[in-house]
Amino acid sequence: MTFVYLLVFGFAATAVLGLITSWIDRKVTARVQYRVGPPFLQPFIDIVKLLGKETLIPAGASKGTFLIAPVIGISGVIAVATLLWVNQFFSEGFMGDWIVTIYLLAIPSLSIILGGFASRNPLASLGASREMKLVIAYELPFILAALVPVINAHSIRLSVIIDSQAGGVFAGSLSGILALIVAILCVQAKLALVPFDIPEAETEIVGGALIEYSGPGLAIFRLMKNMLFFTLPFFLIILFFGGLRLNGINILWTVLEYVGIVAIITVIRNTNPRVRIDQAVRFFWGPMTLIAIVAVVLALKGL
Amino acid sequence: MGKTIIPIGPYHPLQEEPEFFTLTVEGETVVDIDMRMGYNHRGIEKLSEMKTFENSTFVVERICGICSTSHPYAYTRAVEDIFPMEVSMRSKYIRTIIAEGERIHSHLLWLGLAGHFLGYNTVYMWAWKLREEILDVMEILSGNRNAYAMFKPGGVRRDINAEDIPISLKKIDSILPTLDMLKKAVLDDPVLHARLKGVGVMSYQEAIDFSALGPTSRASGVARDVRKDSPYGAYQEMEWDMIVTKNGDVFDKAVIRILEMFEAAKIMKYCLNNLPDGEIDAKIKDVPPGEGIGHIEAPRGETFHYVKSDGTNRPVRHKVRAPTFMNLPTYKATIKGQTISDATIILAAIDPCYCCTERIAVKDGKGRMLYNGQDLIRLSRSKTEKIRQRMGGR
Numbered sequence: 001m002t003f004v005y006l007l008v009f010g011f012a013a014t015a016v017l018g019l020i021t022s023w024i025d026r027k028v029t030a031r032v033q034y035r036v037g038p039p040f041l042q043p044f045i046d047i048v049k050l051l052g053k054e055t056l057i058p059a060g061a062s063k064g065t066f067l068i069a070p071v072i073g074i075s076g077v078i079a080v081a082t083l084l085w086v087n088q089f090f091s092e093g094f095m096g097d098w099i100v101t102i103y104l105l106a107i108p109s110l111s112i113i114l115g116g117f118a119s120r121n122p123l124a125s126l127g128a129s130r131e132m133k134l135v136i137a138y139e140l141p142f143i144l145a146a147l148v149p150v151i152n153a154h155s156i157r158l159s160v161i162i163d164s165q166a167g168g169v170f171a172g173s174l175s176g177i178l179a180l181i182v183a184i185l186c187v188q189a190k191l192a193l194v195p196f197d198i199p200e201a202e203t204e205i206v207g208g209a210l211i212e213y214s215g216p217g218l219a220i221f222r223l224m225k226n227m228l229f230f231t232l233p234f235f236l237i238i239l240f241f242g243g244l245r246l247n248g249i250n251i252l253w254t255v256l257e258y259v260g261i262v263a264i265i266t267v268i269r270n271t272n273p274r275v276r277i278d279q280a281v282r283f284f285w286g287p288m289t290l291i292a293i294v295a296v297v298l299a300l301k302g303l
Numbered sequence: 304m305g306k307t308i309i310p311i312g313p314y315h316p317l318q319e320e321p322e323f324f325t326l327t328v329e330g331e332t333v334v335d336i337d338m339r340m341g342y343n344h345r346g347i348e349k350l351s352e353m354k355t356f357e358n359s360t361f362v363v364e365r366i367c368g369i370c371s372t373s374h375p376y377a378y379t380r381a382v383e384d385i386f387p388m389e390v391s392m393r394s395k396y397i398r399t400i401i402a403e404g405e406r407i408h409s410h411l412l413w414l415g416l417a418g419h420f421l422g423y424n425t426v427y428m429w430a431w432k433l434r435e436e437i438l439d440v441m442e443i444l445s446g447n448r449n450a451y452a453m454f455k456p457g458g459v460r461r462d463i464n465a466e467d468i469p470i471s472l473k474k475i476d477s478i479l480p481t482l483d484m485l486k487k488a489v490l491d492d493p494v495l496h497a498r499l500k501g502v503g504v505m506s507y508q509e510a511i512d513f514s515a516l517g518p519t520s521r522a523s524g525v526a527r528d529v530r531k532d533s534p535y536g537a538y539q540e541m542e543w544d545m546i547v548t549k550n551g552d553v554f555d556k557a558v559i560r561i562l563e564m565f566e567a568a569k570i571m572k573y574c575l576n577n578l579p580d581g582e583i584d585a586k587i588k589d590v591p592p593g594e595g596i597g598h599i600e601a602p603r604g605e606t607f608h609y610v611k612s613d614g615t616n617r618p619v620r621h622k623v624r625a626p627t628f629m630n631l632p633t634y635k636a637t638i639k640g641q642t643i644s645d646a647t648i649i650l651a652a653i654d655p656c657y658c659c660t661e662r663i664a665v666k667d668g669k670g671r672m673l674y675n676g677q678d679l680i681r682l683s684r685s686k687t688e689k690i691r692q693r694m695g696g697r
Contacts, residue, residue, distance in 0.1 A: 033428035122307050126331075126643065194422045195494060203420045204647050206315070272494050274422030276644045277331070279497055 005090075010082030015223060018230035019043040021262055025229065028266045043226065050219035058212045062118040069115030070213070070220035076107025077227045084234055087158040088243050098156040101235065102143060105190070108224055109135045112199065115221070116209025127208020130277050131199035134189055137284040138196075142186035144292035148179035149239040151299040158238060165242030175298035180240050182292045187232045188265055189280070191225065195272040196280055204274075233261040306334070309643060311650070313342050322657040324634075324650065331642045336634050344661045349680070351621040356382055356456055356590055359618060363608070364450055366623065367659040369412060372405045373601030374623070374659075375454035377608040380535065380597025382456040385590055385612050392537075393581040394458040399537040400574045401445060401453050402599070403567040408437045409602035410560040410567075413654045414489070417557060420647045421498060426489065433481055440474050443467050457585035468575050475568055482568075486561050499554035503637040503649035506551060513633045516626045517604025518559040519653045523551035529600040536599075541573040553645075553652045560654075590616070601626055603654045625659035 022043045030037030057063055080101055087093040109131055116128025150156055152173070153164040170176035189196035200208045210221055237243060241257045275283070312323035321342035327335040347366055351359040363374040376398060383390060411434040418426030438448040444463055445451040453459050489495060505515065510523035520527045528545045530538045546562045548555040592614040598607045604626030611620040630653040638649050666672055674682065 029424075033425055034432050035428065122309055126309070194424075197422060198644070201422065201644070203422065204644055270425045272423065273418070273426075273492075273498055274644075275494060275498065276642060278642075 005082050005086055006078060009085035009089075010078040013085065014078070014081040014227045014230055018223075018226040018228070019047070021229045021233075022226040024259070024262055025266045025269075028263065029270055032267075032270045047219050047223055047226075050222065051216050053215035053219075055215040055217055056212070058119055058121060061120045061212065065114060065118035066212075067217065069111045069118060070217045070224065072114065073108045073111030074220050074224045074227070076104050076111065077224050077231060080104035080107075081227065081231045081234075084158070084231065084238060087162065088238065091159045093157050093159045096156050097158050098146070098150060098161070101158065102146060105232070105235070106135065106139065108228055109190070111224075112209045112221070115213065115217075119209070119212035121212050123205045123207075124209050124211050126205050127199045127201075127211070130201075130205075131192075131209060133277050133281060134192075134196065134199060137281040138186045138189040138288075141182050141284050141288040141292045142190070144289065144296055145179040145183040145186065146239060148175050148295050148299045151296065152176070162238055162243040169241045171240040173299075174303050175295045176240055178291050178295035178298070180236070182288050182295065183236055183239070184261065184264055185268075185288060186284070187236065188268055189284070190232060191229055191265070193265065193269040195268070195275045197274055198277050198280060201274060229262075233258055233265075236261055311646075312339075320655075320657045322655075326638075326643065326646060328643060331644070333638050333641055333643060333646055336638050338631060338634065340631075340657060340661060342661075343658045345658070348621050348623060348676075352618055355616045356587075356612075356618060359621065360454055360456070361452065363623065364452065364454075366625065367656055368449060369409050369656065370405065370601045370603065370606065370625075370659070371450045372401050372454070373599060373606045374608070374625075376402055376599045377597040377601075377606045378610065378621075379454050379456045380599060381595045381608040381610040382587075382590065382597070382612075382618075384595030384597055385593040385610065388457065388585060388587070390458055390585060391581045391583060392579045393462075394583045394585075395535075396537045396540075396574045396578050397459045397463055397583065398454065400463070400571050401441070401451055402536065403571045403574075404437060404441045404444070406567040406602045407564050407571075408434050408441070409654075410564050411437065413560055413602075413651075414485070414557070417648065417651055418489075420651050421495075423495075426485070429485060429488075433478065433485065436474065436478050436481075440471050440478075443471050443474070455584070456590075457587040458583045460584075462583050463575075463578065468578070472572060472575055475572060479565075479568060482564060486565075489561065490558065496554065498645075499557065499648070500550075500552055502553045502645045503641060503652055504550065504552045505633055505637050509633070509636040510551065513636060514629050515604075515633050515653075516629045517600065517602070518556055518563070519604065519630045519633060521545070521547045522555040522559050524549045527605075529598055529605050533598070537574055538570070540577070541570060543570050553648055556652045590614070594620075603627060603656060604630060625656060627653065627656045627660040628662075631655065631657075631660065 023038065023040055026042070027037040057066060083093070083097055083101055083104070087097065113128045113131050116124040116131065149161050149170050152170050153161040155161060155164070171180050192200055200210065210218065213221060237254070237257055244254045245251070246254065307328050309326040309328050310323070311326065313321045323339040323342070325337045326333050347362060351362045354362060360375045360378060363378045364371050366374045411430045415427040415430035415434070418424065418430065441451065442448050444467060445453050445461060453461055505519070505523045507524045510520045510525045515523065515525065516527065524547060526545060526547045529535070531545050543566050546559050546566065548558055590612045592612055594609065594611040596607065596609050598605050606626055607624040609620070609622040610618045613619045633653060634650065637652070638646055641649060
């Protein structure tokens, strides 16, 4: 049964939904920029095409680490997606799966750092070190924001968090709104999208940690990022909107919530230039952490 | 912390031209920069010396795809400088219109690219979409979107039709509100302020020392503009402002370019409204022996041409200096102490055009000149002769 969960929900469903999300993102971006945008199947075609390309390993790179890094990354996403799906539809979570989710969500970033440093390319290690700084920057406000639903639900079980929002979603309270804002900006950084695409920065460090990847390795990293693009909004919906509700009129609400979060992320990415890494760190440790702390205090006071 | 070398180029997604910078970095801080050019030497000057005075105009037009009018303008002025002659007022107005249209589309192109380098692709696409509109105006006026082929020594090749003027004026007026919106979007964006202010600062003295040109120098407070300092064309005929700012950072360079577009539109509109009657071509028959210089304010700064004639129908010497040649060394002043994140936008801030700048001289490691242009021509001829003999010869 675990195998089915992993393969069907964790991988297949997440990958398909993630690729569709990335198509929505690309299409909306294109329309904002007076372009036509890619056809619906383009993200799928991209991945399939990349899988068929040659894998080049740079001379002097740490071969094993270089090849294993994308696999580690995608395993992390599959694990976290499975955990979320299982909690959503089968209520088969366990005590403390909220903590495990937070941990597993850091694995994709770690795999990028690993791959970057293993490439033996100055630009890749620059990208990896930027990713490292960014992780340090956004993790604290992200965890604080994710703590608000835990305080409201009095549980670190995701299924309990979902169930306790049956009467009213957490995003309806003041603390929930503040935490949601912080969480969305942290998700922006987790997905490495503008203004926080500092680790990749195509025009500065030519793709950063991914510069030496080609073929299946790059395909897996791309797929990992697309799957994250579904998983992170999904996690936010579980935390702040009581999960995906697929009964009656609630389907409409669920779709609206999901597309709304994705649209906000896309709009932020299209109306901002890239910030510098020191500015990003100051932004997350300053205002974002403060807002998150305020949200936590308000949640403790029951607001 | 150890020093690392970060290469930019010769092939790099940053700028679609062959150039090579080696940034010496400590952590994320750039401590030194080394520049290497010469990947795309095209022998334009030599080519130009093999063509007639009139045909050379088309060669110099292809020095740069963006300033495709600046080079012919400077070249024709150089030829007209060889002997005393007067270009008709109407052709001066037409030249000014084309030159200012080019300034608008060149600055829009830079604005888009600057946005792209900052990861702000929306500005990139919007600026380039707006650029299409101004290219349409240029097509109405000259028949071409780029490389207008309007210039010839002694005047212009094509007249502007009276019925095209109202259409062009209407089109320019329709562009201005969008341009204004783009200006507000760029100049009032707090994130852009955070990214660009105080970045890549060049002081007044450094701008003087490096002999920076155009918007690069005007951003540092050096009021230097050929259109004002040594007026040509129709620039004396109307009121317009030279935009000068004080801070010398990347933000000020952007401000200068954005505000200059409005001035350029103003000049274009004045010229179109007040186009005088008259001939458009002085019909030069012979160019007497002598030498002449022509300089004009291109979008990137002063473009300078020198032409020498020996009385035949070809220039015996033609020398080109593109503005980037003077602006490029300012990197030494602007980039040191900045982070790698800012390096790209600082490199882009002078609006570089490397292929226009390419020239060649061979030096040894100590900086002594081994071959100059004449020596290289001699070497090339002897090589050709050797190859010819090896292949059977004539």
